[in-house]
Amino acid sequence: MAETARTPVSRLRTDGSRTDGSRTDGTADSKSRYGNRPTMKDVAARAGVGLKTVSRVVNGEAGVTPDTERRVQEAIEALGFRRNDSARVLRKGRTASIGLVLEDLADPFYGPLSRAVEEVARAHGALLINGSSAEDPDREQELVLALCARRVDGLVIIPAADDHRYLEPEIAAGVATVFVDRPPGRIDADVVLSDSFGGARGGVAHLIAHGHRRIGFIGDQPRIHTAIERLRGYRAAMADAGIEVDESWVSLGPTDPERVRRAAEAMLTGVAPVTAVFAGNNRVTVTVVRVIAARTRPVALVGFDDIELADLLSPGVTVVAQDAARLGRTAAERLFRQLDGASGAPELIELPTRLITRGSGELPPAG
DSSP states (O other): OOOOOOOOOOOBOTTSBBTTSOBTTSOOTTSOSSSOOOOHHHHHHHHTOOHHHHHHHHTTOSOOOHHHHHHHHHHHHHHTOOOOOHHHHHHHSOOSEEEEEESOTTOTTHHHHHHHHHHHHHHTTOEEEEEEOTTOHHHHHHHHHHHHHTTOSEEEEOOOOSOOGGGHHHHHTTOEEEEESSOOSSSOOEEEEEOHHHHHHHHHHHHHHTTOOSEEEEESOTTSHHHHHHHHHHHHHHHHTTOOOOGGGEEESOOOHHHHHHHHHHHTSSSSOOSEEEESSHHHHHHHHHHHHTOSSOOEEEEESOOTTTTTSSSBOEEEEOOHHHHHHHHHHHHHHHHTTOOSSOOEEEEOOEEEOOBGGGOOOOO
16 A cells, blocks of 8 residues: 655744744744844945945945945845944943933923933934933932933933932043933032022912912922922012911922812812912913812912913913923033033023913902
8 A cells, every 4th residue: 555645734833933843933943033134244245345444434434336326225225224232332431322311201391302302412413312200209210220221422301310320430430411490309410400499489479469369379299399499489479468378378399280179279278278379381371271260269370381272271271381401401412511521510400491371370369
């Protein structure tokens, strides 16, 4: 009895490969789809030239004929080759990259600040890498040290921590560092701030000038420098007018909407409710606008930081505006001055704010 030829059975392994070496996705099992980037040797083989010729083309050096350069460029494009800058970094000691550590990438305040840092970095031929600390000191330190491990040339940091001595070895090793929006803790470094104290003092004085004496203050967490400075400005304006602050008018804490809503409603109810509110930042302002909109009695409002569509509300929201883009630009320019060898003691640069009147802060006290 003649034997019939058998076709080998290919069985599927748990990793997606088959016992015959094929894969369900059509790729060979012998070579991973990822992690096999083309090298200069691959480019040289495809273009039919030497490694030195490829190096000259990649680095824009002279000594290559137009025809040879064209063949190399065609090979680069066909293979998807990208230059590995590791060796160049070791030679020059610079990575042409900087890190930006923000509080919250989703906060609209940080959009123009981040963009300004990126534009300055781009003008200096550097790449910007950013991340969010989520207002967590441990996460800030982890992120900062991870950026340092990747050999960034400098750091722009909006600090969440109150102790930055962990950065001392990195700064001593040559990592340029500038803090923005808040000062660092327990180290000396360049700092770029807005005038939170003066801005809040002027905003509260504006409410007082329109007849308000019972003015509430809702701010961020008390460990944050800007929250404390704005509260200090509020108290200074009230003292200037001879108004004693009832502590029930002051609320500091997380800026989540529920906490802010409870604080605002508590101030706006009772026997002697406040007739005006000063909101300590943009997130607080948005929640207070919603609380006020649900009430029949008019309530004056001034917020620190501008908010989107503030001019389209009725009445428009009066704000103490920071120039977030200027903050970012000033910090980044200071960083690159350090990288270019500028010496001298660390500086504190404080930028002014401006009051934008739109109607909500000009409402007189009801009754």
